[in-house]
Amino acid sequence: ADHAAVTSMGAPTVDDLPEMAQLKRAMGDFDLNAPRIRLSSDNAGLELTLPQPITARPANGGELRVEAHRKPLFASGEGASGGGALSLISTRGGGLPEARFEGVEWRLTRGGFAARLKGRAGLDFGPARDIAFSTQGELASSGGRLTYTADDCIPLTVGKLDLGENSVEAISGRVCPGGEPLITAQGGAWRARARLADVAATAPFLEMRFSEAQGSLAVDGAAKGLSMRAAISKAQVSDVADPARFLPLQAKGEAQLAEEVWTAGFDLSRLGHDVGRIDLRHDGRLQAGGAAISAPNLIFTEHGLQPDDLSPLVADYVKSPVEGSAGFEGRFDWTAEGATSSGVLTVPDLDFTSPAGKVQGLKGRVEFTSLTPLITAPDQKLTADRVQTVTPLTDFQLTFGLDEKALTIGGGQIQAAGGRIRVEPLSLPLTPGQGWGGVIVVEGVQLNELLKSANLHDKAELDAVVSGRLPFTYDPKAGWRIVGGVLNGVRPGRLSIQPEVFDDLAAGGGGEAGVSPNTMQDLAYQAMQDLAISDLTAEVNSLDEGRLGVRFRINGRHDPPEREQLRLTFMELIRRDFMNKKLNLPSDTPIDLTLDTTWNANQIVSDLLEYARRGETPVLTTDEQP
Structure with a gap:
């Protein structure tokens, strides 16, 4: 064994990456072991054979072994010089890769050599x-x-691209040759030039994946260190968070490395529409950096970009078409210990269709204290000028907060039917399959306005202003239920129900034998046609099969437009034949009424919301009416 050295890569420098410095040390000092080499010469030329492998063991570790497959290993004659097949096998260590190249064909050339390589390395x-x-x-x-x-x-x-807690993982792709050699080394410096295709990577700390990237790559290594430039002509940016925050975006831009500092900037688009930009910077020496996301001017038009083109989170709440604008500014910052993120969503003015109807003038500013997962600061607020639902709702206000477990509604209220409807604070779990509940508070709502909005005013008029509480629950399997809801009248009112609504109603009691039930039924109809209400209570509870039961308890008096009296002669009383003619219920007759009604709540809500989304007047079917 003899000591040997290859100095073409130069000596290690302080700016070299650790692996590059180790490789230079390995090539600068290694033991070369060639147990048997046979050299023969005749009139035809010179031959070199290798009965046993040659090994090179760098002083700092690893091994490189050369094995001959055919004899001779080298032959020359008649002006030609060539080699047989050999294998290069490298064991990782001392900067050497784990590699195996078999069947290497090589030859001497003017001023050097050339070899055909085929193999793999790690x-x-x-x-x-x-x-x-x-x-x-x-x-x-x-x-x-x-x-x-x-x-x-x-x-x-x-x-892995090891950046501490902010590593990039599962990197793959193809490095393709361009118009010059893939790698060139000379005078202690080297460079790589290539095209990139189908590059993909995952950044867990961002909960993002990059894929389908294409572009060009230029890497330079010299005594001053390593530099790189990657021009990305196109790539896809996807969200791997659960639930997903945004739909795949297209990106193009450039990434650079100089003096151990990575910088990158990419323009983002979706379905051909410009969305924003992301700029990144990472200092390899400090293991710290950040990424800024800017989408300050998202314009939504009926035939252009829509919110559900950008995020699946809005699909259940915001229906196309959406008109207006919004903006988002966010950033990620990281060190070797971990990462933080934040952002602000601004909504200057949006018009859209919600599940409850058309929303006009949605405005607000939502501050996020984390983007992975999405968490807002407490008490965020959104407002809307008008919500066109079953009845027009105005001055909508919603206060909320979002964390990784639940959406917390701190308070929400709307003006409706002359009064106000608000929701007490509640928490909506984000885990699929979990139930939740809350309380709807009704304050001074005019029931007759709701009947008009539902197109029922030709069946009944109920001039009653009510307040109360409607506790509700939601279960993914059982759906919505109201349990123990109570509404109370807050001032005198009036009830007028048309007789055809009560075709199946029979007056209670039945009277004495021989009294026609139609007479008593007619008196009951009159009582409910012109009823002045002094006291009203409504008990609201969900029933089986998606129906809603409302039990009205009403105290009042009969109050027709013209004063009515009941006049009977003595003979009519004796003969009882007054029961065979229409009788007028006397004015001021006291009335104590219990009225049970049931509604096909599931179908009503479904139909009314569908009409509201279309901006049409609802027409309820027979099964939906009380």
Whole structure:
């Protein structure tokens, strides 16, 4: 064994990456062991055979072994010099990669050599861990210049770009040859030039994945260190959070490395519409950096970009078309210990269709204290000028907060039917399958306005202003239920129900034998046609099969437009034949009424919301009416 050295890569410098410095040390001092070499010469030329492998063991570790497959290993004559087939096998250590290149065909050339390579290798290089690739091409040396030209694209995988808690993982893609050698080394410096295709990577700390990237790559290594430039002509940015925050975006831009500082800037688009930009910076020495996301002017038009083109989170709440604008500014910051994120969503003015109807003039500013997962600061507020639902709702206000477990509604209120409807604070779990509940508070709502909005005013008029509480629950399997809801009248009112609504109603009691039930039924109809209400209570509860039961308890008096009296002669009383004619219920007759009604609540809500979304007047079917 003899000591040997290859100095074409130069001596290690303080700016070298650790693996590059180790490789230079390995090539600068290694033991070369060639147990048997046979050299023969005759009139035809010179032959070199290798009965046993040659090994090179760098002082800092690893091993390189050369094995001959055919004899001779080298032959020359009649002006030609060539080699047989051999294998290069490298064991990782001392900067050497784990590599196996078999069937290497080589030859001497003027000023150097050329070799056909086909094999695979694995190594670490700088922050890139577990690099693996396979390649086929030509390695050539001439005049102190070493080049490698690949025949085709090189499939490449990298287990991790190690940036501490902010590592990039599962990197893959193809490195393809361009118009010059893939790698060139000379005078202690080297460079790589290539095209990139189908590059993909995942950044867990951002909960993002990058895929389908294409572009060009230029890497330069010299005594002053490593530099890189990647021009990305197109790429896809996807969200891997659950639930997903945004739909896949297209990106193009540039990334650079200089003096161990990475910088990058990418313009983002979706379905051909410009969305915003992301700028990144990472200092490899400090293991710290950040990314700024800017989408300050998102314009939504009926035939252009829509919110559900950008995020699946809005699909259940915001229906197209949406008109207006919104903006988002956010950033991620990281150190070796971890990452933080924040952002602000601004909504200057939006008009859209919600599940409850058309929303006009939505405005607000939502501050996020985390983007992974999405968490807002407490007490965020959104307002709307008008919500066109079953009855017009105005001055909508919603206070809320979002964390990784639940959406907390701190308070929400709307003006409706002359009064106000608000929701007491509640928490909506984000875990699929969990139930929740809350309380709707009704304050001074005019029931007759609701009947008009539901197109029922030709069936009944109920001039009653009510307040109360409607506790509700929601279960993914059982749906919505109101349990123990109570509404109370807050002032005198009036009830007028048309007789045809009560075709199946029979007056209670039945009277004495021989009394026609139609007479008593007619008196009951009159009582409910012109009823002055002094006291009203409504008990509201969900029933089976999606129906809603409302039990009205009403105290009042009969109050027709013209004063009515009941006049009977003595003979009519004796004969009882007054029961065979229409009788007028006397004015001021006291009335104590219990009225049970049931509604097909599921169908009503479904139909009314569908009409509201369309901006049409609802028409309820027979089964939906009380």
